[in-house]
Amino acid sequence: MRFAFIKCHGSGNDFPLIDARALDLSDGEWASVARALSDRAGPVGSDGVLLLTAGGGDCAFGMRMFNADGSEAETCLNGLRCVARAGFEALGVDAARVRLKVSTASVARVDALAPGVVTVQTRAGPASTDPVDVGLRVAAPVIDAAIAGLPSDRRFTAVAMPNPHLVSFVERVDEAELVTLGQWCEAGPALLADRANVSFVELRDDGLFVRTFERGVGLTDACGSAMAASVYAAGLTGRVAFGREIVVRNPGGFVRGTATAPQAGAVVTIAGNATFEWDGAIDIDLATGAPGPLTITRRRDDEVAAWAAVAVPASASASASASA
Numbered sequence: 001m002r003f004a005f006i007k008c009h010g011s012g013n014d015f016p017l018i019d020a021r022a023l024d025l026s027d028g029e030w031a032s033v034a035r036a037l038s039d040r041a042g043p044v045g046s047d048g049v050l051l052l053t054a055g056g057g058d059c060a061f062g063m064r065m066f067n068a069d070g071s072e073a074e075t076c077l078n079g080l081r082c083v084a085r086a087g088f089e090a091l092g093v094d095a096a097r098v099r100l101k102v103s104t105a106s107v108a109r110v111d112a113l114a115p116g117v118v119t120v121q122t123r124a125g126p127a128s129t130d131p132v133d134v135g136l137r138v139a140a141p142v143i144d145a146a147i148a149g150l151p152s153d154r155r156f157t158a159v160a161m162p163n164p165h166l167v168s169f170v171e172r173v174d175e176a177e178l179v180t181l182g183q184w185c186e187a188g189p190a191l192l193a194d195r196a197n198v199s200f201v202e203l204r205d206d207g208l209f210v211r212t213f214e215r216g217v218g219l220t221d222a223c224g225s226a227m228a229a230s231v232y233a234a235g236l237t238g239r240v241a242f243g244r245e246i247v248v249r250n251p252g253g254f255v256r257g258t259a260t261a262p263q264a265g266a267v268v269t270i271a272g273n274a275t276f277e278w279d280g281a282i283d284i285d286l287a288t289g290a291p292g293p294l295t296i297t298r299r300r301d302d303e304v305a306a307w308a309a310v311a312v313p314a315s316a317s318a319s320a321s322a323s324a
């Protein structure tokens with residue numbers, strides 16, 4: 001079957017985005033498409049696959065997101081910015097409510113973070129610390145506390161966005177430690193059978209730096225729902241005041257984020273880039289998952305350059321992108 005797609009990214013979290021509104025594939029076939037397109041040794045390579053899907057009710061359109069390993073996530077907030085942009089362009093609107101796997105979110109086109117950078121704001125929530133929502137087998141919400149049974153002495157805050165996140169505030173991100181813990185979660189232990197995204201977060205003068213090991217993917221340049229969970233966790237633990245907009249850096253760039261307190265709805269707002277890099281088409285054998293050769297039909301180098309001009313990798317410079 002031939003798939004046309006747009007290769008896009010939010011903060012370097014990259015995906016082929018397929019307009020699936022008229023496509024009828026089984027979950028297993030989509031999982032197979034996700035694995036074929038995400039394979040970094042294959043013709044495309046990505047952190048997963050995004051689908052623009054039909055809306056319904058008060059939702060103008062929908063989004064589905066499959067991780068690189070073929071598992072379907074409840075949400076993907078970097079991807080949602082890209083899907084929102086595609087939905088806006090398809091329907092001729094600038095704001096919408098979007099249907100996700102088990103929730104909805106609001107999206108709107110907003111002022112550009114920097115010249116030439118298409119910028120979309122997502123509002124998602126309520127964020128939840130209920131262990132059942134996080135899929136964590138513990139008796140009470142975990143807020144800045146050690147988790148018995150987790151092979152780490154660090155303190156975590158467990159948040160559902162609604163996908164599961166474990167967030168730990170650290171002095172300095174230790175990637176090797178993050179990978180070891182992320183891989184332990186990937187095994188789906190009894191403590192968190194549905195696995196979890198794990199983030200180490202540094203407090204930096206005007207905001208946060210977030211490094212995430214994503215469920216179903218591994219280390220990525222950015223994870224939007226992890227940044228949202230981190231902003232919310234920073235509010236819950238008193239590190240950043242609820243309602244204050246901060247810069248959230250990641251190895252792929254930055255976003256701006258703010259969260260409301262639990263009693264005010266626990267809504268997390270993130271504004272960031274929705275960059276379309278190029279358009280392509282590819283055949284995938286749905287029976288075997290084997291991809292054919294890739295055809296690139298359009299390059300969007302102006303957008304790629306606009307993002308590159310502002311997205312100095314945060315790990316290499318703690319303050320370079322703050323003025324953007």
Ligand SMILES: N[C@@H](CCC[C@H](N)C(=O)O)C(=O)O
Pocket residue numbers: 013065067072073074075076077078079163164197214215216217222223224225226
């Ligand atoms: N990168 C995404 C999150 C994608 C899903 C995640 N790996 C999961 O399985 O929950 C984002 O930007 O939020």
